[in-house]
Amino acid sequence: xxxxxxxxxxxxxxxxxxxxxxxxxxxxxxxxxxxxxxxxxxxxxxxxxxxxxxxxxxxxxxxxxxxxxxxxxxxxxxxxxxxxxxxxxxxxxxxxxxxxxxxxxxxxxxxxxxxxxxxxxxxxxxxxxxxxxxxxxxxxxxxxxxxxxxxxxxxxxxxxxxxxxxxxxxxxxxxxxxxxxxxxxxxxxxxxxxxxxxxxxxxxxxxxxxxxxxxxxxxxxxxxxxxxxxxxxxxxxxxxxxxxxxxxxxxxxxxxxxxxxxxxxxxxxxxxxxxxxxxxxxxxxxxxxxxxxxxxxxxxxxxxxxxxxxxxxxxxxxx
Numbered sequence: 001x002x003x004x005x006x007x008x009x010x011x012x013x014x015x016x017x018x019x020x021x022x023x024x025x026x027x028x029x030x031x032x033x034x035x036x037x038x039x040x041x042x043x044x045x046x047x048x049x050x051x052x053x054x055x056x057x058x059x060x061x062x063x064x065x066x067x068x069x070x071x072x073x074x075x076x077x078x079x080x081x082x083x084x085x086x087x088x089x090x091x092x093x094x095x096x097x098x099x100x101x102x103x104x105x106x107x108x109x110x111x112x113x114x115x116x117x118x119x120x121x122x123x124x125x126x127x128x129x130x131x132x133x134x135x136x137x138x139x140x141x142x143x144x145x146x147x148x149x150x151x152x153x154x155x156x157x158x159x160x161x162x163x164x165x166x167x168x169x170x171x172x173x174x175x176x177x178x179x180x181x182x183x184x185x186x187x188x189x190x191x192x193x194x195x196x197x198x199x200x201x202x203x204x205x206x207x208x209x210x211x212x213x214x215x216x217x218x219x220x221x222x223x224x225x226x227x228x229x230x231x232x233x234x235x236x237x238x239x240x241x242x243x244x245x246x247x248x249x250x251x252x253x254x255x256x257x258x259x260x261x262x263x264x265x266x267x268x269x270x271x272x273x274x275x276x277x278x279x280x281x282x283x284x285x286x287x288x289x290x291x292x293x294x295x296x297x298x299x300x301x302x303x304x305x306x307x308x309x310x311x312x313x314x315x316x317x318x319x
Contacts, residue, residue, distance in 0.1 A: 107179070
C-alpha cells in the first residue's frame with residue numbers, strides 16, 4: 001500500500017488528542033476504539049488509519065506486526081473471510097518515541113454494519129445478523145480443527161461491512177456478501193499463549209486502575225473473544241447501544257435457530273433475553289466508569305503533570 005509516512009510524521013508533531021480534527025494536518029475521524037483512533041487523511045482519502053500509540057520498543061512492534069499479518073492471513077486465506085487490503089506503518093519521532101498505525105483500504109462509511117442497520121428493514125437486519133453468524137462459523141470451525149491454535153474475533157455488527165451497499169437503494173438479502181474489518185487486535189493463541197502482547201493494551205488504562213484491570217478483567221475480556229456464545233451475546237447486546245432494543249428478541253430467535261440448525265455440532269446453549277440484558281448492563285457500567293477514569297487520568301497528566309496524553313477519548317456515547 002502507498003502510505004505517506006512523512007504526512008503521518010507531520011501529523012504526530014502537531015496532533016491534538018482532544019480535538020484531532022482541528023490540527024495542522026486535516027483528518028476526518030471515521031471511528032474509535034478503547035485505545036485507538038481511526039481516521040482518514042484529507043489529503044489521502046483512500047486509506048483508513050488506526051492509530052495505536054502503545055509501543056515502547058522495536059521488539060514489541062515487530063511482534064505485533066507478525067501477529068497482525070498472521071491473523072489477517074489466517075482469516076483471509078485459511079478461514080475464507082473477505083478483508084479490506086491491509087498494511088502497517090510505524091516510525092520513531094525526533095525523541096525516539098514510537099508511533100504505530102494499522103492501515104486499511106477505506107470502505108464506504110455507509111456500508112459499515114452499524115450504519116446499515118439504520119437504513120434497512122428489521123427483517124433485513126435479521127438477515128444481516130444471520131450472515132454475520134455464518135462468517136463467524138468459519139472462524140470457530142477453523143479453530144475447532146486445530147489442536148494447538150485458538151482463533152477468535154470481535155463479532156460486533158460494526159466490524160462487518162456490506163459489500164456493494166447502495167445507500168440510495170438500501171437492501172440486504174441472503175446473497176449479500178460481507179467483509180470483516182476489525183483485524184488490528186490479532187486474536188489467536190498458540191498452545192494457549194496469546195500471539196499479541198496483551199499487557200500492552202493496558203497502556204490506555206488510567207494508572208490507578210491498572211492493577212485492578214490486570215488482575216480482575218484482562219483475562220476475562222480476552223477469553224470472551226474465543227467463546228462463540230459470548231461473542232454472539234456481545235453482538236446482540238450492542239443493539240441496545242445502537243438504539244434498536246425492540247429488535248433484540250427477534251435477533252435472539254435468529255441466532256438460537258442458527259445454532260440449532262446450522263451449528264448444532266458446537267452444542268451451544270440457547271441465548272436468553274435476560275442474559276443479554278444483564279451482559280449489556282454490566283458492559284455499559286464498566287465502559288462508563290472506565291471512560292470517566294480516563295478523563296481524570298488525562299487531566300492529571302496534562303494539567304497537573306504537564307505531560308502529553310497520547311490517546312484520543314471518544315465523545316459521550318448514547319447508550
